Amino acid sequence: DVNGRIFGCHGPHIFEYHMVLSPGVELEDGATWTASQIGERLADISSLPKAEAAKSESSGELSVEDQCNQVFATMPDLFMPERAGDWSSTIHFDLTGTGSWTVKVDAGKCTTSKGKPDNADCNIVYQSADILLGAVTGKINSQQAFMAGQISADNMGDLMKFAQCFDMKKAAALAKKKAAAEGGGAPSVEDQCGEVFNRMPSLFMPERAGDWASVLHFNITGTGSWAVNVAGGECTTSKGKPDNANCTITYKSADILLGAVTGKVNSQQAFMQGDIAADNMGDLMKFAQCFDMKRAAAEAKKEAGGGETAAAPVEGMNPAALGAIYRGPAEFVYPADCEGYANATNDHNPAYLNDDDRLAPIMLPVRPFIKVIGDAVTDKDLNADLLRLVHGEQDMIFHDVIKPWDLVAPRAMLYEIEDKSSGQLLKVKQTLMRDGDVVCETYSGFFVRGQKKPGEKKEAKAPQAPVQRDYSFNSSFRMDDDQPLRYAEYSLDKNPIHVDEKTAKAAGHPGVICHGLCTMAMTGRELINHLADGNPARLKRLKVRFTKIVLPGDELTTRAWLVEENNGVATYGVETLNQNGDLVIGNALAEIATA
Known part of the structure; x- marks a missing residue:
């Protein structure tokens, strides 16, 4: 069963290699690629369009087949008869793994239909629907995809005529417009945001608010402003920007707010990435504490037809999440990143900068670790409050040095949760693998501060006397x-x-x-x-x-x-x-x- 198949092992982790052709990259000057150029551009060379398609499907958008239907439905609007002349043809589009569509051009008109025609003059085959959708959105160069074998045709004359007579650059905008028109009563983005703020009073937990009073201005970039007023253990909301805001919370787009409400966006991670900003961290943290946004996500899911209403919010981190493992992709250690990290830490050690037998800076592993440790601490099952999380400890064990062009793979594991008098300590173990061996082992300690009780004051610590x-x-x-x-x-x-x-x-x-x-x-x-x-x-x-x-x-x-x-x-x-x-x-x- 495994003859002719290729498997890889990184310690206890085993996986299978599959042959997938990427769109690739072409040198502008037509020169031949060198090994160092391939290494520097590897991410671009190996990038696959399918990742975007998978992302779209997971975010609840239209299925791939429905997106293709929209593309072909817009074909008559993309047709430019002035370029067609007396061209007449029946073209069969075969999207491997998705389906067939027919485009018919005759007498200066274009019609389309679902399915394979009986009398096609030309068969155009796409290796996957992702290639067509990528070409429509401009993420894939159709000519380059053809040269790479991802698009093929049995009638080059009709293929070239099709490229000449259809304005595919307009396809994405028209498909989106047509979908909106056919959607009829679908609420606008502004209406969806309005509904979120209308629900806010029902999500408010006055028992957590204590004597907190504040006027919050929610600035949803590109959509509008809303006010949330908390006072006397009650919450009210209104449309528009308040005159006396104590805190302005800015969302980079309405998608961030709506994604947070539906559970598709992690609010704390969005804040860390700059997608959410605030000018009063105290009020932002109090808002996160006093509004049950997890219940909002559960209610949204239930209304969409799945899931149960959320249980009461869980306090603290969840020990059941311990042992979860997060893997990052294998990636090269690039010379430019080694030099850049050394310069960023003002480290001019010749071992990092000499061309002969150069080493990577000893702490460069923190760079590949950043993604997997982010995945670990933002895991919803862990339930860590990132707004109260501080990086308190770091323990790095260097089993070997790494060098430019080493191929390394980062791993992270939720290792330990320890209860403290003023909060909880989370330890995340990270390992950097090279050729199946651990080159760097790291334990990061993150302290999540506990929530103060009303009237509680932090005791000031006496300064430590210097030790000689x-x-x-x-x-x-x-x-x-x-x-x-x-x-x-x-x-x-x-x-x-x-x-x-x-x-x-x-x-x-x-x-x-x-x-x-x-x-x-x-x-x-x-x-x-x-x-x-x-x-x-x-x-x-x-x-x-x-x-x-x-x-x-x-x-x-x-x-x-x-x-x-x-x-x-x-x-x-x-x-x-x-x-x-x-x-x-x-x-x-x-x-x-x-x-």
Whole structure:
């Protein structure tokens, strides 16, 4: 049964390879591809149009067959008789795996019908319906698809005449317009948003509001504004922008709001991506706490014909989600990303920049990890409140160095949930695989702050007295003014508090703050330079706790002291302080090979 089939194994994970032809990429100058060019453009070369089609189907849009029906229904409107002359033909469109359609041109007119004609003058075969739909939307170049064998015809004259006489660039817009016209009473986007806000009072949970009072302005870009007023344990809503808003919550589009209500969009993830913004983080968090949007999603699903009404909201993270595994695609370690990450952390180690036997920066694994760890913490089954989540700890174990052009695959697993007096600690384990072996093993600790009870006040911690130690080194450096923007670009961590001044201030910060992992990378840089003779391969482990935010322009100092030395590995205590003497990285340790 498996003869001639190709399977792959990455440790315990097995999968099968399937041959699928991508649309591909063509060099503009007609030159021959080199290995390095293929590596740099691999994502474009291997991109498949089917991913978009699958995404559309999963989002509840029309089926592929119905979309194709719309395309052929618009064909007469796309026909340009002035170009046809006396051309007459019956063309059979065979969309592999979906169906057949007939396009008939005669006497300057065009008609279409579903099904295969008996007397076709030309048969045009599409490898899949996705190729046709991609061509219609402009995502696929029809000529390139023909050259790649994804479109074929048995009558080149009629194929060329069809391309000449039908304006396919207009097809997508016309299909959408026709669908809207035939939809009749389907509510407009504005009406759908209006219904969401009409439901808000029924989703309000006054027992969670306490004495909270606020006027919220919801700005739905491109659609309109709504006001939500909370006072005295009651909620009212109205259309329009309020005059005295305490908080403005901006959605990038109505699709984000409607997707959040139906459960198709994760609101917390949308906020992290900048699709939702607010100028008062306190009110945004209170809104998330006091309005049961999960019930709104369940009610929307029930009205659509599926599912039961949601149960009461669950408090805290769900231990049943532990053990869930999230896999990212295998991807090359590109030289440009290695160099960019090194520059983003002000690390000019020759090992990262020399052309001969170059290494990737030791903390570059955080880049491929970003997607899988995002999938883990935003998993609906986990039920983590991202608005109360902070990255508190990072423990990275380096089993081997990675190099440019290594093919690596990231994995993540929900590892542990620990209850604390003031919240919960979530640990996510990540592994970076290369050729079936783990090259980097990482444990990220995320603290989810518990919700304060009415009148509860946080006890101020007494400042820690400095401890005098016999330091192995003491080294200072500065965070550049644009450090967060540069690090976001090459780490792929574009959390708005690191890149958007307004969002950062709304969260209670004086401005954008530096990534904790950037501070960790710079701390690791100092350890390698001072304790490992500049050799990144000697750093075997770096474990830190992020104890205070770091701002652009801060002057930091890293220092370390020897704790013990066993079996060729020296263990150092590590700390990084700011210009005020406050610890920004504490309870840290580093393991460095002695040779």
